[in-house]
Amino acid sequence: MSRFIVGIDLGTTNTALAYVDKASEDQTVQLFHIPQVVAPGSVESLPSLPSTAYISAGNELVDGAINLPWRSEDNVVLGSFAREQGAKVPTRFIHSAKSWFGHNSINPEDAILPANSPEEDAKRSPVDIAKMLLTHLREAWNDEFATDDEEHDLILQEVTLCVPASFDANARNLTVAAAEEVGFTNLHLLEEPQAAIYSWIEALGDNWRKQLKKGDLVLVVDVGGGTSDFSLVAITEEEGDLQLRRVAVGEHILLGGDNMDLALAYGVAQKLKQERSKKLDTWQMAALVQQCRKAKEIMLSDDSIDSHQITLLGRGSSVIGGAIKIDLERSTIQQVLLDGFFPEVEADAWPAQPKRRGFREQGLPYASDAGITRHLAKFLCQHAEAVTELLPELAPEEGQPVLPSAVLFNGGAFNADVLRERVMATLNSWADAADCDGPRALDQAKLDLAVAHGAAYLGLARSGKGIRIRGGSARSYYIGIEGAEPAVPGFAPPMTAMCVVPFGMEEGSSLDISGDDAGLCIYTGEAGEFQFYSSTIRTSDKAGDLIEFDEGELIEHNPVETVLGEGKAEVAEIDLRSNFTEIGVLQLLCVNTASQQTYNLEFNVRHHDDEQEQE
Amino acid sequence: MRIFLAIAYFFKILFVGEKALINYAQQRAVGQAKDEPSAAKPEPTVAPVFHVSTTPAIQLLGLLQKEGRLIDFLQEDISPYDDADIGAAMRDIHGSCRKVLDKHFALKRILTELEGENVTIAAGFDPSRIEIQGDISRQEALTGAVLHGGWIATKADLPTVAEGADENVVAAAQVEVKA
Numbered sequence A: 001m002s003r004f005i006v007g008i009d010l011g012t013t014n015t016a017l018a019y020v021d022k023a024s025e026d027q028t029v030q031l032f033h034i035p036q037v038v039a040p041g042s043v044e045s046l047p048s049l050p051s052t053a054y055i056s057a058g059n060e061l062v063d064g065a066i067n068l069p070w071r072s073e074d075n076v077v078l079g080s081f082a083r084e085q086g087a088k089v090p091t092r093f094i095h096s097a098k099s100w101f102g103h104n105s106i107n108p109e110d111a112i113l114p115a116n117s118p119e120e121d122a123k124r125s126p127v128d129i130a131k132m133l134l135t136h137l138r139e140a141w142n143d144e145f146a147t148d149d150e151e152h153d154l155i156l157q158e159v160t161l162c163v164p165a166s167f168d169a170n171a172r173n174l175t176v177a178a179a180e181e182v183g184f185t186n187l188h189l190l191e192e193p194q195a196a197i198y199s200w201i202e203a204l205g206d207n208w209r210k211q212l213k214k215g216d217l218v219l220v221v222d223v224g225g226g227t228s229d230f231s232l233v234a235i236t237e238e239e240g241d242l243q244l245r246r247v248a249v250g251e252h253i254l255l256g257g258d259n260m261d262l263a264l265a266y267g268v269a270q271k272l273k274q275e276r277s278k279k280l281d282t283w284q285m286a287a288l289v290q291q292c293r294k295a296k297e298i299m300l301s302d303d304s305i306d307s308h309q310i311t312l313l314g315r316g317s318s319v320i321g322g323a324i325k326i327d328l329e330r331s332t333i334q335q336v337l338l339d340g341f342f343p344e345v346e347a348d349a350w351p352a353q354p355k356r357r358g359f360r361e362q363g364l365p366y367a368s369d370a371g372i373t374r375h376l377a378k379f380l381c382q383h384a385e386a387v388t389e390l391l392p393e394l395a396p397e398e399g400q401p402v403l404p405s406a407v408l409f410n411g412g413a414f415n416a417d418v419l420r421e422r423v424m425a426t427l428n429s430w431a432d433a434a435d436c437d438g439p440r441a442l443d444q445a446k447l448d449l450a451v452a453h454g455a456a457y458l459g460l461a462r463s464g465k466g467i468r469i470r471g472g473s474a475r476s477y478y479i480g481i482e483g484a485e486p487a488v489p490g491f492a493p494p495m496t497a498m499c500v501v502p503f504g505m506e507e508g509s510s511l512d513i514s515g516d517d518a519g520l521c522i523y524t525g526e527a528g529e530f531q532f533y534s535s536t537i538r539t540s541d542k543a544g545d546l547i548e549f550d551e552g553e554l555i556e557h558n559p560v561e562t563v564l565g566e567g568k569a570e571v572a573e574i575d576l577r578s579n580f581t582e583i584g585v586l587q588l589l590c591v592n593t594a595s596q597q598t599y600n601l602e603f604n605v606r607h608h609d610d611e612q613e614q615e
Numbered sequence B: 001m002r003i004f005l006a007i008a009y010f011f012k013i014l015f016v017g018e019k020a021l022i023n024y025a026q027q028r029a030v031g032q033a034k035d036e037p038s039a040a041k042p043e044p045t046v047a048p049v050f051h052v053s054t055t056p057a058i059q060l061l062g063l064l065q066k067e068g069r070l071i072d073f074l075q076e077d078i079s080p081y082d083d084a085d086i087g088a089a090m091r092d093i094h095g096s097c098r099k100v101l102d103k104h105f106a107l108k109r110i111l112t113e114l115e116g117e118n119v120t121i122a123a124g125f126d127p128s129r130i131e132i133q134g135d136i137s138r139q140e141a142l143t144g145a146v147l148h149g150g151w152i153a154t155k156a157d158l159p160t161v162a163e164g165a166d167e168n169v170v171a172a173a174q175v176e177v178k179a
Helices: A080-088 A097-102 A126-145 A169-182 A192-211 A257-276 A282-301 A330-341 A372-382 A384-390 A417-433 A450-465 A607-614 B002-016 B018-033 B056-068 B070-075 B083-104
Strands: A004-010 A014-021 A029-032 A034-039 A042-046 A053-055 A076-078 A158-163 A187-191 A217-223 A228-238 A241-249 A307-312 A324-329 A406-410 A440-442 A476-482 A495-501 A509-513 A521-523 A527-535 A546-548 A555-563 A571-580 A586-592 A598-603 B105-108 B118-121 B142-145 B152-156
Touching: A004 A126, A004 A192, A004 A450, A014 A034, A014 A126, A014 A450, A029 A126, A029 A450, A034 A076, A034 A080, A034 A126, A053 A080, A076 A080, A076 A126, A080 A282, A097 A126, A097 A169, A126 A169, A158 A169, A158 A192, A158 A450, A169 A187, A169 A555, A169 A586, A169 A598, A187 A192, A187 A450, A192 A217, A192 A228, A192 A241, A192 A406, A192 A450, A217 A372, A228 A372, A228 A384, A241 A384, A257 A282, A257 A324, A257 A330, A282 A307, A282 A324, A282 A330, A282 A417, A307 B083, A324 A330, A330 A417, A372 A384, A372 A417, A406 A417, A495 A509, A495 A571, B056 B070, B056 B083, B070 B083, B083 B105
Parallel strands: A004 A158, A158 A187, A217 A406, A406 A440
Antiparallel strands: A004 A014, A014 A029, A034 A042, A053 A076, A217 A228, A228 A241, A307 A324, A476 A495, A476 A527, A495 A546, A509 A571, A521 A571, A527 A555, A555 A598, A571 A586, A586 A598, B105 B152, B118 B142
């Protein structure tokens, strides 16, 4: 038994750690303040560690500039100072590494960041960055708690690591693999929106039972720095006790608070360019983003301010002479933030369909429609069926969204009242149109740090000291099977998909799937490959079900592959087995029906690149 | 290695104090005692030394410059600019310099009475804390109106600086290299 229960929020923009000391009297969740370099030669402990890295070129920082209290360091710095130094030297600066985990066309283990940087020695892989951040947490923790007792080493504690609910199996597996390489031995994964709910429960204690009742549906809207994540949690009752069940999660939407500040800054920069033909350099642009963030906070918290003056001080030593002044109007904030990111839309307004682009695209696949409320409308519509299976009284009309009875906000963006109000107003207008009661907002005190807190609380819940949300696998998974019909030239052979992991499959369970019906077979001695798909929408397929292939419902992932034995090539009939481990990762196995030997099916992340190169 | 340690210890004593050093030496001893090879375990290293600046006055100028551009502002000839321009820049400079003050210092009023209110000063007051203006001939307690409540620092906490830094630098010169 470890002494500490730890929750880690390995966020796209910020990393945080909370813990419970089981040896303490009250066993409450505490936030760990993370020591980090904040200026050359100066270390401070802050509530979170910006998930950023700066790779030194070796000559631009003085000796000892990025030393840590526990070891000397002269190459890589993480956190606050990395962010500051990175703004000056962007080609050696890595941020938002986590966004690349869910990216199908790159291998997150390849050293590709900073993207488009010519400086090869600064390149690291997204997985490396995750490992570096976790290692920093471990060293910082050990410096505080484990200097005189090895048993308190962070990697030996019971750790819950949060991932976006929208992460697919591959991204989850990569996260766990990174943590295991750092040495973590007692790991669990938790979806971030669920962590937000645990944090809410932790803050209320037993009183949460007074705020929710049987039949309630809680929508979690989690807008982090780089991603937006939705989840629906149904409140049911079993033997007189309230139960929480996560019934739906949204798609991976790369759109977050950082995009909002950037959008505002670009709006202002555009205005400067048009009205005064002033072009800002990168340093001034960075200053403008900061100023816009500040102006946004001021104006969003006070309706009476119509415009806020932004002053960018001169770039050289002439502070006033070179200063640029511009007014940020309320109309700009209204237009960019509210109408841009949170438009008041009808319940059937779905995001604009993204154009299909080539896989070679260098950047991240940012959401092409910034309207978070439109993504929300789609999400609530797509999951109406899954919800009404459990809560039939909430069934909406055909094609309409299912409406939550309560909303829990999470993420720093929602510190602005106006944005929470806008989401509530939009949901209420949908409720009005459907002629039913609108939802109420649940109070979340710590919008920035709730995820780490909630993860630590779950550790307590696991040992029986609190309620747990039931959920299981957030997606159903499928392998593609080519039909046996003769191929028609010019057309891809018809495909069916076989469900290998049903939605809601519980952690720690295992399923055997007979390959007989589908006639699954593979050549021994050479790499065999299956197309791999998932769905967050198809919630009622059972393992082994064969379904018609529908592009709208299934998301294609990198294929899975295996090599069956070493012998000469002959056809072997196979069965499949899927394990959803206690940690929360998915394992797929092939079983050779003749020999009963099993082989791992691995994610082949290089597939798309190879394909492209052959063309 | 020994010489290196000796030097490291010397600086530790100089900058961190003896008590911290003893803890540090104990930690090291513990670290070495249980130093079996293990894949997951980082190699034991000598914890680096963090320096307190030997020129704290210049360091403070540097902080005010870095956060608030205060030195640039004071050094600039502001006569050609109108008040609106100076005012706009000043808002930014004021806010940023205030942050430096709040972060590294704690300031308290010496007299908490409002300015203009009467206050009685006991005989034998500390003239460095309270400055009496006007009639100061009497030796008993004095009563007078507060002109200025005064400020006293209850905390001054400057950050440590890097080993290799030139401590006379207020602001580094900046050069942008185009790609």
